[in-house]
Amino acid sequence: MKFIHTADIHLGAQPDSMTAWSRARADEIWESFYRLLDRAEEEQTDLLLIAGDLFHRQPLKRELKEVNYHFSKLTHTQVVAIAGNHDPMTGQSNYLDFEWAPNVAFFRKNHMSYIYLEHLNTVIYGMSYDRKEIREGLYDNVRPMKRFKDGRPLPSDAIHILLGHGGDADHIPIQMERLKRAGFDYVALGHIHKPHLYQKAAIAYAGALEPVDRGDEGEHGYMAGIIDEERTLVDFVPFAKRAYRKLEVPVTADMTGAELLDRTRTALAEAGADDIYSLILSGVRSADVSFDRDRLMQLGNILSVTDQSVPDYDYYRLYQENADNIIGMFIERLKTMPVDQAVRDKALFHGMRAFDHAQRRD
Numbered sequence: 048m049k050f051i052h053t054a055d056i057h058l059g060a061q062p063d064s065m066t067a068w069s070r071a072r073a074d075e076i077w078e079s080f081y082r083l084l085d086r087a088e089e090e091q092t093d094l095l096l097i098a099g100d101l102f103h104r105q106p107l108k109r110e111l112k113e114v115n116y117h118f119s120k121l122t123h124t125q126v127v128a129i130a131g132n133h134d135p136m137t138g139q140s141n142y143l144d145f146e147w148a149p150n151v152a153f154f155r156k157n158h159m160s161y162i163y164l165e166h167l168n169t170v171i172y173g174m175s176y177d178r179k180e181i182r183e184g185l186y187d188n189v190r191p192m193k194r195f196k197d198g199r200p201l202p203s204d205a206i207h208i209l210l211g212h213g214g215d216a217d218h219i220p221i222q223m224e225r226l227k228r229a230g231f232d233y234v235a236l237g238h239i240h241k242p243h244l245y246q247k248a249a250i251a252y253a254g255a256l257e258p259v260d261r262g263d264e265g266e267h268g269y270m271a272g273i274i275d276e277e278r279t280l281v282d283f284v285p286f287a288k289r290a291y292r293k294l295e296v297p298v299t300a301d302m303t304g305a306e307l308l309d310r311t312r313t314a315l316a317e318a319g320a321d322d323i324y325s326l327i328l329s330g331v332r333s334a335d336v337s338f339d340r341d342r343l344m345q346l347g348n349i350l351s352v353t354d355q356s357v358p359d360y361d362y363y364r365l366y367q368e369n370a371d372n373i374i375g376m377f378i379e380r381l382k383t384m385p386v387d388q389a390v391r392d393k394a395l396f397h398g399m400r401a402f403d404h405a406q407r408r409d
């Protein structure tokens with residue numbers, strides 16, 4: 048049985064508002080989801096698991112119709128989904144009375160239930176959020192069943208999958224060690240946006256399909272797996288159009304502002320123009336150069352510029368210029384302290400920085 052496990056698609060989100068690329072990102076989240084459905088069709092995936100937060104907020108009726116239309120075009124794939132804390136099935140939710148295509152099963156109950164997919168000989172256990180926060184550990188005592196609710200025995204070779212959403216204190220806390228021993232063939236989790244695979248236990252957070260905010264650094268995609276009589280094999284598949292990344296640009300004491308712009312432009316081109324960056328300037332810069340933050344921001348998809356570079360002080364000149372004030376006294380005092388050169392350099396550097404900061408505040 049071949050499956051794809053996705054979660055936290057957050058349809059309807061518009062990340063990075065106030066940036067030039069924000070509108071495009073809202074569209075890309077939809078496009079990536081439909082691209083994933085294309086992938087399921089190409090690969091003739093048996094089962095598509097959606098572990099909550101398909102939508103970023105309550106879905107509109109027409110949005111459900113759009114998504115359902117795309118589901119209905121799948122010729123082979125069975126879709127099974129739950130609602131998460133972002134799109135809970137509250138009393139007014141459009142989810143509640145929506146009629147899905149025959150190949151779609153959407154858990155509606157706010158407590159654990161199951162569906163049995165006969166053609167896949169697979170039982171899937173799940174529930175949907177009916178509110179934004181659930182503090183009870185509702186997955187703690189779920190175990191694969193031996194019998195159907197009506198007492199008939201399940202086939203002994205049936206596959207058992209738990210579909211869940213949460214894992215922090217306010218969203219169904221999960222005792223991972225306990226869950227590892229529960230005996231499921233696979234546990235498909237959502238809510239934590241960073242993909243994580245517990246390979247031995249066959250438990251995974253698929254992570255957000257596309258990163259949804261600047262905290263979602265690193266690669267994003269989905270989990271793909273096969274379950275046969277002996278075992279479950281799962282792998283993370285990178286799939287997102289973009290990634291949030293930190294990019295460090297080292298500066299040197301002889302670097303001018305224009306040179307930094309050139310260096311940054313080159314570094315961005317090498318790193319990939321689609322990705323979204325937090326720039327970090329590191330190294331040592333000339334004490335009298337200041338970099339043009341606005342122009343750096345315009346070089347690509349730049350969320351922020353953090354200047355961690357440190358000025359290259361000329362201590363001899365500083366002493367000459369400040370012999371009669373507190374800076375001169377500070378340098379004088381350090382020179383006579385019984386510490387080695389490296390420590391003295393560090394103390395000088397930090398001291399000068401503190402003076403600089405204090406002066407800027409005046």
Ligand SMILES: [Mn+2]
Nearest residue numbers: 100131132238
């Ligand atoms: Mn969530």
